[in-house]
Amino acid sequence: MVDKYRDPILTPLETARHLRIPDRTLHRWIHESADGVPLIHAVAPEKRGWASLPFIAVVEAYVLQSLRDLGLSLSKIREAAEAVRREFREPYALATQRICTDGIDIFVEMADGEGIHRVRDGQRPIREVISGYLRYITWAPDASPQRLRLRTYPDVAPVIIDPRFGWGSPVVEQNKVTVDAIVDLWRAGEPLDVVADEFELSHEQVEAICRTAAA
Numbered sequence: 542m543v544d545k546y547r548d549p550i551l552t553p554l555e556t557a558r559h560l561r562i563p564d565r566t567l568h569r570w571i572h573e574s575a576d577g578v579p580l581i582h583a584v585a586p587e588k589r590g591w592a593s594l595p596f597i598a599v600v601e602a603y604v605l606q607s608l609r610d611l612g613l614s615l616s617k618i619r620e621a622a623e624a625v626r627r628e629f630r631e632p633y634a635l636a637t638q639r640i641c642t643d644g645i646d647i648f649v650e651m652a653d654g655e656g657i658h659r660v661r662d663g664q665r666p667i668r669e670v671i672s673g674y675l676r677y678i679t680w681a682p683d684a685s686p687q688r689l690r691l692r693t694y695p696d697v698a699p700v701i702i703d704p705r706f707g708w709g710s711p712v713v714e715q716n717k718v719t720v721d722a723i724v725d726l727w728r729a730g731e732p733l734d735v736v737a738d739e740f741e742l743s744h745e746q747v748e749a750i751c752r753t754a755a756a
Contacts (some may be wrong), residue, residue, distance in 0.1 A: 543704035545685070546633075549584050549592035550702075550709025556594050559702070559711055561693055562606050570605055571598075573615065575622040578632055580605060596704040600678060600686045601635040607674035611644045620660045621647040636686050641672035690714070694753050698746040713750065716741060723747060724754045 543550065551559070557567040573580045581601045586593040594602070608618050618635075625634035628649065634640070639650045641657065648657040658665055681687040688703035691711060699714040706712050711720045718740045726736050727747070737747040 543596070543709055545596040545704045546582070547584060547595055548704070548709075549586060549595055550704060551594050551599060552586075552590070552592050553583075553594060555592075556599055556602055559691055559693070560599075560603055560606055562602065567602060570602065573619070575619040575634070576626060578622075578626065578634075580619070580622060580635060582633065596689075596702065596709055597633055597636050597686065599702060599709075600689055601633065603677070603689055604635040604640070604674065608640075608642060608647070611642055611674075613642055613644075613647060617647050617660065621649055624649045624660050633685075638672075638675060638680065638684065641675075693756075695749050698742070698749045700750065700753075713740075713742065713746070715746075718742075720750060720754055723750055727751045 553567050553571060554564055556562070557564045560567075571579070571581050571583050582595070582598045583593045584595055584598075605618060609615070621640050622634035625631050625637060625639045629637075629639065631637055631639070641648050641650075647660045649660055650657050677690045677692055678686050679688040679690075688701050688705075691700045691702065694700040700711050700720055701714045702709060702711050706717045707719045712718060713720065713723070723736060723740055723742075726739060727733065731739075733744050733747050733751070736742075736751075737744050740747070742750075
């Protein structure tokens with residue numbers, strides 16, 4: 542059983558590719574911290590160049606990217622992470638359901654049951670708060686992240702990262718076959734119909750997966 546907090550499943554380069562984050566940007570984020578605690582919790586690789594990001598770090602990178610895509614500054618994101626850690630003593634602040642945004646400000650759910658408050662001044666939101674990026678994360682009963690759906694793959698062939706399958710490699714949600722197995726067979730020269738038959742997928746699904754992976 543893969544430990545989602547301690548067992549590395551992907552390299553930073555693989556994570557950047559799957560999440561469509563520039564490699565240099567992700568490397569910079571891995572060294573960012575809030576109150577002395579990393580925003581993205583990398584672990585020491587067994588060997589140079591091996592995987593160093595556990596599942597929790599992949600989710601943290603995804604949330605950080607989503608908040609940046611919505612126009613939030615890194616300083617605001619850092620403040621939100623600090624607020625979550627103060628309120629809940631939660632080191633993995635970005636990999637929680639406590640942070641949401643309206644695209645302008647960041648809001649944090651408070652531990653006192655008083656709802657959500659704006660990080661910079663404690664005010665409650667006036668406009669509707671959007672946390673749509675969280676819908677790509679499936680949460681376990683203990684409120685920790687359990688799986689992440691990769692937004693880069695289309696709805697016809699949903700691809701997920703779930704440490705319970707494929708040792709954390711991206712897999713097709715439908716049958717848990719790794720994306721690498723599908724793409725490798727296609728790149729070896731097999732027609733899409735043959736690949737589809739091999740993995741019990743449709744031609745459309747295999748074409749979408751291979752096109753996305755090759756982009």
